[in-house]
Amino acid sequence: MFIEKQNEQEWCKVAYWELSQRVGRLFPVETKFVNVFWNVPLGTGLSLAALTQHHFSPGQGPPESVLRNRTKIGQGLALSREEDGVWAYNLSDWPMFVNSPTLDDPDSKSYLVFRVPSGHCLNIFTGNPHGDRIRYSNGVRVGPVDPNAVRISFAKGWGPKYSRQEITSCPTWIEV
Numbered sequence: 001m002f003i004e005k006q007n008e009q010e011w012c013k014v015a016y017w018e019l020s021q022r023v024g025r026l027f028p029v030e031t032k033f034v035n036v037f038w039n040v041p042l043g044t045g046l047s048l049a050a051l052t053q054h055h056f057s058p059g060q061g062p063p064e065s066v067l068r069n070r071t072k073i074g075q076g077l078a079l080s081r082e083e084d085g086v087w088a089y090n091l092s093d094w095p096m097f098v099n100s101p102t103l104d105d106p107d108s109k110s111y112l113v114f115r116v117p118s119g120h121c122l123n124i125f126t127g128n129p130h131g132d133r134i135r136y137s138n139g140v141r142v143g144p145v146d147p148n149a150v151r152i153s154f155a156k157g158w159g160p161k162y163s164r165q166e167i168t169s170c171p172t173w174i175e176v
Helices: 048-054 064-073
Strands: 011-017 021-029 033-037 043-047 075-081 084-088 096-099 114-116 121-127 151-154 173-176
Touching: 011 048, 011 075, 021 033, 021 048, 021 084, 048 064, 064 151, 064 173, 114 121
Parallel strands: 033 043
Antiparallel strands: 011 021, 011 173, 033 075, 075 084, 084 121, 096 114, 096 151, 151 173
């Protein structure tokens, strides 16, 4: 399916988030593709379960919504750098939701969020972002997210069509 090349330059970093708190370290990606999964190893890649082992203080666990959503990540997704951009393949049994600066309408005041069903893929970054758009709400920058990064939530959508307006309200998500 994929052939990994060794000794390539880092082309992205993956950060895992639970609600508005980043969990663990940034994960640099140097190979052509990377698997991002909960605790179901699918070759090599980033195990999100491993990042959460030291996340909360003793006696203080994650919210129930985070615990429920963690179980939905499963085999997660594969990110693949191709000639025409970066592709995200949904390997989970649940949909994933994606926002990318290269998929946004540059004339829109809101960000577009795309639903990617289980077993489907989406070209999430073509390398031609529509400028440096920063999300504002009532004149204040919203969220800890990099406006030029791709955001992917697991099983829960956000944005104008959802009850969660910001990705920081999603229980589990990544920033690429």
